[in-house]
Amino acid sequence: MSNATLSGKRPSSLRGATLPKWFPYLVAAGSVALGLGISAAAGLDSSIQWALIAALLFVLGTYGISARVEGRRQAKDRVATSLVWVAFLLAVIPLASLVWETVKRGVKVLDGYFLTHSMGVVTDTEPGGGIYHALLGTLEQVGLATLISVPVGVLTAIYLVEYGRGKLAKAVTFFVDVMTGIPSIVAGLFILSLWIVILGMGYSGFAGSMALSILMIPVVVRSTEEMLKLVPNELREASLALGVPKWRTILKVVVPTSIGGITTGVMLAIARITGETAPVLLLVWGTNFINSNPFSDPQASLPMYIYLQWANSGGSGAAYDRAWAAALTLIAFIMILNLGARGIARWKAPKTGR
Template identity: 45%
Template structure:
């Protein structure tokens, strides 16, 4: 009964989104962009390749920024436990509740207006990294706390320094959990819309250069299609939502699988 209650909302959302967006699901959806089309064109024309490419680039850059900061923060909180551990933990928890629009406005006022004065994928990734860091840090901290102290003591007893023990014993033992933290961090930001709309400028073609020109993304594609309001554009938006939900579900299922695998071990 509990499983049914848990799955019913998810299945209801999937069925609703699929029914409303199935008219926009076609073979070219993932292989074409909107360079030669508008959202008001027939549904079988154009696609969201530019949006998928942009989202992948945005998330990858955000991950490159967030991963070392998040894991090093978790290591400080669990292994060093210095006098700043309390304030840092409080800051991480506070950052977890920061609305995405605030992260977008911060980057807009701190970097875009005074420095770049232009849309780009990179500034969008900076905002996403603000949202990703606390997720990776908190999840990594929980994972590292599960590592038995016996392993740390054994490493030190064999003559290893604290950081050598962390690098050679603790991190390998927590590898699966840290991968789960990364996946959850990606899933956290993959569908964020507010900072993307503020900072990336959208785009109808594939732009692989995050430092130059507007960059499309799935959230921006969905937002713009809904904003137009025509029957064709709304159907495209629902199709984009379906693709985004499937991606996020795959990430969460993968994270859950890795977590269960780690627990069974």
């Protein structure tokens, strides 16, 4: 027997009192109820106001109860966790509300007919019509921008990681960083002045693709650069030790090893430019008819279609419903790209054995 048992005293515990696991849920429920009560008493109609009040009460209530029961040190830890949850909800709730509102309004006219027909001779006030011409234009413009951006971005990243040394590499890195923060309207104005004003070319989908490629290149460069840096140097050294030239080592060892991450970065870059409106508004314009030639005449696109339909709807009517349906289609397209990027990243991820 221990001395504590012989003396009749209970063994001391280094662990103090702890609150049950359901404590945060109870505080959250009480904060929501109290926040609703305060909002009703104060006559606050906005749901955002009572939600902020409930979040503040949740943090304060968590700290007050935890400090009294568990001590200030554990209370600070719980407050940090509470702030993380509050920040998470503040980010997720508006996103979920946006998706829900788009789905609720967009499904009214979104069907097979809407996806396979253009506006044609249908006026904005009349029901009917569709987004086929805009969907075709978006696919062609984004596809051309990808064909321009991916080779330039990937080769630039390979140069920076495998060959880049000295002032030239620093200059390229600096300009890539600058291009990352360029607003889309600036890229559109640059192509407008160079391609249309100076060279005298007309408005077309290709002009919009060049502006989109300016926005896409730095994303591709940065994502590819980070993926190439993750390739172990031992693989490069083993290939070079066998007498393989450096260019062939890059082509056969480095790039295949990082191809999953590179593809993921490219798809995320495509998702980033798909919803751009400013370059399309400046360089492509829009049309209600099908134009499958991106190198000649104005061409429709989904962002431009959404803007024109909403601007001509007056807040209601057939054009208003078509704008929401086109927005839902655009969100679904970008979501598919992101899911595809995640799938490719998981498929190409290095496999570890047991």
